[in-house]
Amino acid sequence: MKLAIINYGVGNINSVFNSLYKLTNNVKVIENPNEIREFDKVVLPGTGSYASSINILKKNNWFQEIKDFVEIKQKYILGICLGMQLFSKIGFEDKKSNGFNFIDGEVKSLLSMGCDHRLPLIGWNDIIFKKKSNILKDVNNLSDVYFVNSYSLIPKKKDIILTLSNYGIDFVSSIEKDNIIGTQFHPEKSSYTGRKILENFINA
Amino acid sequence: MLKKRIIPTLLYNNISLVKGKNFDNWRSVGSPITSMKIYNLRDVDEIYFAFIKNKDSLFDFEFLKHLSLECDVPLTIGGGIRSLMDVDEILKSGADKISVNTSALENPNFVKEIVNKYGSQQVVLSVDFKRINNELYCFSNSGKKQTNVKLIDWIIEAQKLKVGEIILCSIDFDGTMKGFDLDALKKIIKHVEIPIIISGGAGSKEDILEVFKLDVSAVSISSLFHFTEITPKEIKDFLNTNNIPVRL
Numbered sequence: 001m002k003l004a005i006i007n008y009g010v011g012n013i014n015s016v017f018n019s020l021y022k023l024t025n026n027v028k029v030i031e032n033p034n035e036i037r038e039f040d041k042v043v044l045p046g047t048g049s050y051a052s053s054i055n056i057l058k059k060n061n062w063f064q065e066i067k068d069f070v071e072i073k074q075k076y077i078l079g080i081c082l083g084m085q086l087f088s089k090i091g092f093e094d095k096k097s098n099g100f101n102f103i104d105g106e107v108k109s110l111l112s113m114g115c116d117h118r119l120p121l122i123g124w125n126d127i128i129f130k131k132k133s134n135i136l137k138d139v140n141n142l143s144d145v146y147f148v149n150s151y152s153l154i155p156k157k158k159d160i161i162l163t164l165s166n167y168g169i170d171f172v173s174s175i176e177k178d179n180i181i182g183t184q185f186h187p188e189k190s191s192y193t194g195r196k197i198l199e200n201f202i203n204a
Numbered sequence: 205m206l207k208k209r210i211i212p213t214l215l216y217n218n219i220s221l222v223k224g225k226n227f228d229n230w231r232s233v234g235s236p237i238t239s240m241k242i243y244n245l246r247d248v249d250e251i252y253f254a255f256i257k258n259k260d261s262l263f264d265f266e267f268l269k270h271l272s273l274e275c276d277v278p279l280t281i282g283g284g285i286r287s288l289m290d291v292d293e294i295l296k297s298g299a300d301k302i303s304v305n306t307s308a309l310e311n312p313n314f315v316k317e318i319v320n321k322y323g324s325q326q327v328v329l330s331v332d333f334k335r336i337n338n339e340l341y342c343f344s345n346s347g348k349k350q351t352n353v354k355l356i357d358w359i360i361e362a363q364k365l366k367v368g369e370i371i372l373c374s375i376d377f378d379g380t381m382k383g384f385d386l387d388a389l390k391k392i393i394k395h396v397e398i399p400i401i402i403s404g405g406a407g408s409k410e411d412i413l414e415v416f417k418l419d420v421s422a423v424s425i426s427s428l429f430h431f432t433e434i435t436p437k438e439i440k441d442f443l444n445t446n447n448i449p450v451r452l
Contacts, residue, residue: 013296014269014272014295014296014297014298015272015279015298015300018272018273018298019276047322047323047325047326048321048322048323049323117206118396118397118398118399118400118419118421119397119398120324120325120368120369120398120399121206122325122368122369122399122421123206123207123208123209123249123399123421123422124206124207124209124249124451125205125206125207126205144207144451146277146278147206148278148325148326148368149325150324150325166205167206186278189276189277189278189300190277191247191276191277192247192276194276195276
């Protein structure tokens with residue numbers, strides 16, 4: 001199994017790489033969209049804003065390569081934080097923009113969803129299991145994981161929701177739809193719970 | 205429910221970790237990599253690592269890579285960040301967030317540049333303040349230089365610059381271990397909508413409980429861990445029995 005981390009130019013690839021490398025030697029950071037074809041699974045990290053990230057992905061030809069990888073080749077992808085949010089149909093951060101459309105749903109601010117707590121949401125929060133999945137194998141319900149976000153994915157179909165979390169309001173903290181997995185939290189920064197989830201993705 | 209965070213703070217002078225009192229009288233308190241390993245084993249919530257260095261000296265990015273490799277929880281790096289290039293390299297070296305103080309006071313636009321490039325969530329504004337004639341003023345250059353910027357004004361402005369968090373450190377209370385500067389905190393807390401990390405003065409578990417009764421997101425702790433036997437776990441157990449949500 002060959003695993004790639006997509007580096008499209010923004011954010012912190014190193015901590016994702018470090019945590020995966022501790023689990024497998026078969027992980028590589030790729031910066032060229034064509035390279036993706038040689039891999040079996042990819043991780044799409046993300047920081048920055050929805051609109052600007054989609055822009056960069058499109059400009060650098062990542063967008064179509066990732067779409068083919070996921071939709072045509074049906075290979076596994078793990079989106080982390082903004083990486084997961086980009087799987088949606090539409091995002092409303094900065095301005096309205098279209099995402100990968102792997103998941104029918106929208107990305108909206110926690111504020112607009114009714115959250116009245118301090119934002120961004122930063123820190124450890126528990127994940128409430130909504131369904132069984134191999135991705136959550138050996139992870140306990142209500143484990144704490146690390147979040148950093150102001151926006152949240154709202155999927156139309158609730159059956160893809162793996163876990164919810166609560167910050168004044170309930171929001172989706174992880175999803176799974178066939179070969180598409182996403183976590184709003186940062187498994188690479190979530191100590192043993194995060195490590196387990198990454199391990200489960202590697203073994204998926 | 206979101207948990208209150210306990211953040212050990214490590215100050216590094218490019219030779220060893222140090223800890224002072226009122227930003228002065230520095231004592232050496234051990235090696236950075238060893239300390240990082242220990243905190244990581246103890247599964248703290250996050251680590252704040254700050255350089256106390258000459259503004260012209262350069263960051264050792266290889267050292268930072270080594271350091272971040274030892275850290276399984278979020279790592280914030282601060283101290284002497286002057287340019288967007290510093291930020292790029294520090295984040296590439298494995299840090300999760302950066303903190304700015306002096307460079308932000310000198311040029312608020314710099315904060316905007318970082319936020320535009322990386323997003324609010326990776327930018328922590330570090331604010332060191334002190335009482336002068338009963339007014340709270342911001343200090344720059346590791347507490348060495350008084351500015352004419354009032355604490356409240358700066359905090360309001362910084363939120364407009366869209367920093368993600370604010371770490372507030374009372375120079376008067378730093379290293380004294382006599383409890384946090386609650387008076388100052390109460391004055392400013394209503395002006396802050398983003399997460400607040402409070403720093404300076406933690407001397408007991410009770411001090412930390414007291415501060416968490418206010419709407420504070422995290423505490424930064426240095427002397428208490430360097431100079432006493434109290435562990436992060438002990439603090440968390442104590443907070444937990446007092447109904448403060450923590451990650452156990």
